[in-house]
Amino acid sequence: MNTLQHMRRGSVASIPMIIGGIPFGLLFGSLASSYGLSPWFAIAMSAFVFAGSAQFVALGLIALQAPIWVIVSTTFIVNLRHLLYAADMVKFVKHLPMSMRIIMGFGLIDETYAAVRPMYEVGSANEKNGHKVYIGSFLSFYVMWNMTTILGVLSGELIPGMSEWGLEFAMVATFIGIITPYLKHKAFWLCLLSAGASSIILFDLPNNLGLLVSAIIGVVMGFVSDSSSKTVSEIDDSMQEASK
Amino acid sequence: MNLWQGVLIIFGMFAVTFGVRFVLFARADKVVMPAYIEKALKFVPVAVLTAIITPMALMPDSKLDLTLTNPWLLGSLAAFVVGIWRQQQLLTILVGVLVFFVAKYGFSL
Numbered sequence A: 001m002n003t004l005q006h007m008r009r010g011s012v013a014s015i016p017m018i019i020g021g022i023p024f025g026l027l028f029g030s031l032a033s034s035y036g037l038s039p040w041f042a043i044a045m046s047a048f049v050f051a052g053s054a055q056f057v058a059l060g061l062i063a064l065q066a067p068i069w070v071i072v073s074t075t076f077i078v079n080l081r082h083l084l085y086a087a088d089m090v091k092f093v094k095h096l097p098m099s100m101r102i103i104m105g106f107g108l109i110d111e112t113y114a115a116v117r118p119m120y121e122v123g124s125a126n127e128k129n130g131h132k133v134y135i136g137s138f139l140s141f142y143v144m145w146n147m148t149t150i151l152g153v154l155s156g157e158l159i160p161g162m163s164e165w166g167l168e169f170a171m172v173a174t175f176i177g178i179i180t181p182y183l184k185h186k187a188f189w190l191c192l193l194s195a196g197a198s199s200i201i202l203f204d205l206p207n208n209l210g211l212l213v214s215a216i217i218g219v220v221m222g223f224v225s226d227s228s229s230k231t232v233s234e235i236d237d238s239m240q241e242a243s244k
Numbered sequence B: 001m002n003l004w005q006g007v008l009i010i011f012g013m014f015a016v017t018f019g020v021r022f023v024l025f026a027r028a029d030k031v032v033m034p035a036y037i038e039k040a041l042k043f044v045p046v047a048v049l050t051a052i053i054t055p056m057a058l059m060p061d062s063k064l065d066l067t068l069t070n071p072w073l074l075g076s077l078a079a080f081v082v083g084i085w086r087q088q089q090l091l092t093i094l095v096g097v098l099v100f101f102v103a104k105y106g107f108s109l
Helices: A003-034 A039-048 A052-063 A068-078 A082-093 A098-106 A110-122 A130-155 A169-182 A186-201 A209-225 A229-243 B003-026 B035-041 B044-058 B071-086 B089-106
Strands: none
Touching (some): A003 A039, A003 A169, A039 A052, A039 A130, A039 B003, A052 B003, A068 B003, A082 A098, A082 A110, A082 A209, A082 B003, A082 B035, A098 A130, A098 B003, A110 A130, A110 A169, A110 B044, A169 B071, A169 B089, A186 A209, A186 B044, A209 B035, B044 B071, B071 B089
């Protein structure tokens, strides 16, 4: 397979989540213009920041006339979960040139991590081609996010009420499709149950902190219950078998 | 908000977002993750993705709704069962989305 074919695999794996993201890009653009912000501000934010939930939180804070340091530090907290993704991806990027790591760092969003990380697990992405798959996924989301932001800014919500349709359920279903193959060992079940329960209990914490804390609780619970490292590598083997 | 404030907001948001995502990649060729950290990181996909979607599925209007009239819950349950049973991502997504939209729009007809 050549580079383009690997990139295409990354895009294809991202399709359901791209569909789910379209109403949000439109909503972001239209919300920004309804707050009276310059079209260029919304477009530049999507182009340079490229962080869905943090951008919505920032719009809310700008509407409240919050000081800049509050907006920036809130963005930091909302995006802190990406540090977990980066820590998990280090082993797959360490051989890559710095320029490639910069691009991959810029594009490290929930959806691309969700689409590409499991491919390393089952062997359909590896040291040689994984970054190409990743870039394919990143570019697809980047183009979608910026196009829909521009469309949203220019024409309001385009189709009124589109964000009420529930298209983002495609993301929920995709994430479930990513999670379920892991559930072959009780440590992963415990991880799922503790992260899920915590996310409900901590829902009212501000700035996605509930999400971050729940994720950490899930990781710790999984780690603690997984007393022997052997069991997890057995799961890797069985996942690789299953994908063949 | 004037132009300078706008530029500062975007630059600040870019700096912290890119910083969080890139800081470990920057030294990826030098960092050696201790074995126990690697072991814990195995749980990141399940933990984070679960923490993102559980409130979406169980609290669609920001309050707990565990009834069978909650299409988010029905669609998620369907996807979960199919995912455990067949382990095919595309099938999981299709069944989940189908059940969700039937529950959301079918029930209201």
